[in-house]
Amino acid sequence: MYEAFYGLQEKPFSILPDPSYLYMSEGHNRALVLLKYSLISGQGFTVLSGEIGSGKTTLINKLVNSLDSEVRIGVLSFTQSGSDDILEWVAMSFGLDYTGKTEAEIYESFLEFLISEYAAGRKVVLIVDEAQNLGMAGLEKLRMLSNVNAQKDYLLHMILVGQPELRSLIKAPQLKQLLQRIAVAFHLEAMNPQETRQYILYRLEQAGGDPSIFSDQALKLLVTASRGVPRVVNSLCDLALVYGYSAERKPVDVRIARNVLEDRGKMGLWSYSAAGDKIGA
Numbered sequence: 001m002y003e004a005f006y007g008l009q010e011k012p013f014s015i016l017p018d019p020s021y022l023y024m025s026e027g028h029n030r031a032l033v034l035l036k037y038s039l040i041s042g043q044g045f046t047v048l049s050g051e052i053g054s055g056k057t058t059l060i061n062k063l064v065n066s067l068d069s070e071v072r073i074g075v076l077s078f079t080q081s082g083s084d085d086i087l088e089w090v091a092m093s094f095g096l097d098y099t100g101k102t103e104a105e106i107y108e109s110f111l112e113f114l115i116s117e118y119a120a121g122r123k124v125v126l127i128v129d130e131a132q133n134l135g136m137a138g139l140e141k142l143r144m145l146s147n148v149n150a151q152k153d154y155l156l157h158m159i160l161v162g163q164p165e166l167r168s169l170i171k172a173p174q175l176k177q178l179l180q181r182i183a184v185a186f187h188l189e190a191m192n193p194q195e196t197r198q199y200i201l202y203r204l205e206q207a208g209g210d211p212s213i214f215s216d217q218a219l220k221l222l223v224t225a226s227r228g229v230p231r232v233v234n235s236l237c238d239l240a241l242v243y244g245y246s247a248e249r250k251p252v253d254v255r256i257a258r259n260v261l262e263d264r265g266k267m268g269l270w271s272y273s274a275a276g277d278k279i280g281a
Helices: 026-040 056-066 084-095 104-120 131-145 166-172 172-182 192-204 218-226 230-246 254-266
Strands: 043-050 073-077 123-129 158-161 182-188 278-280
Touching: 026 043, 026 056, 026 158, 026 182, 026 192, 043 056, 043 166, 056 073, 056 123, 056 158, 073 084, 073 254, 084 131, 104 123, 123 131, 131 158, 131 166, 131 172, 158 166, 166 172, 172 182, 192 218, 192 230, 218 230, 218 254, 230 254
Parallel strands: 043 158, 043 182, 073 123, 123 158
Antiparallel strands: none
16 A cells, blocks of 8 residues: 555565564574574474564574475464364374374374484474463473484474463473473563664665655654564554555654554553553553
8 A cells, every 4th residue: 555655665564474574683683593503403392482473483484494405394383272183283284194093193103204304314393383372281292292312312303482471381390391301492572672773674674665764753652662572563663654655744754653653542452642652552
């Protein structure tokens, strides 16, 4: 809608986890380095946690895109709790046949898959997104699934990705054995104001736009209001461009940015004062 008006090649603030738009803040860069290290060194479990919208899935997509054919990747995105069908989901993520098989048969075929991949010199990595939804029973089942190793090497490496609740779960006494196998753990914090500003400018440039699309005051307000959470930044900036387009405003000024926040507040999505101060989200 607004792309041509602002000279953009595409929407710069989509909330979809597109790795080509990932701005490498200090936290995101450190997380990516640790994820790569865990794979190279053949660690058993890696945990990446962060608040909703902090860029975890985008970071994982960036990692997956950087891996070569010597790494077999399976990705699970759990939206419901429970552990009854985990083996089937794992088999599906690697393209293995599980139809009509018992749990024991699925496990046996998965074990054969791990051994054959190891013999061929390939690493097998299972990425579990929203891992906190599995609960303790599901996480324990994943730990048991990872018991297979060959001498000093793990045949299966797991990356658990989730919200802050995941950190609390894995510290439970019932998951002591899982906690002991976690070699790398990193919590992705929100970006600081300087990083948030650079994040916005970076995405504008990636979309072929002029960084001055937002006035300095509008940019400052959007940075403050977002609290450095990438998904919130995207939502606010996208709406600001829509509002600016409808008002035929170049650049997007502070009044447009304030209107976005006020309207979100009226919808109950935001708490915002007339003075322009964000009270809370």
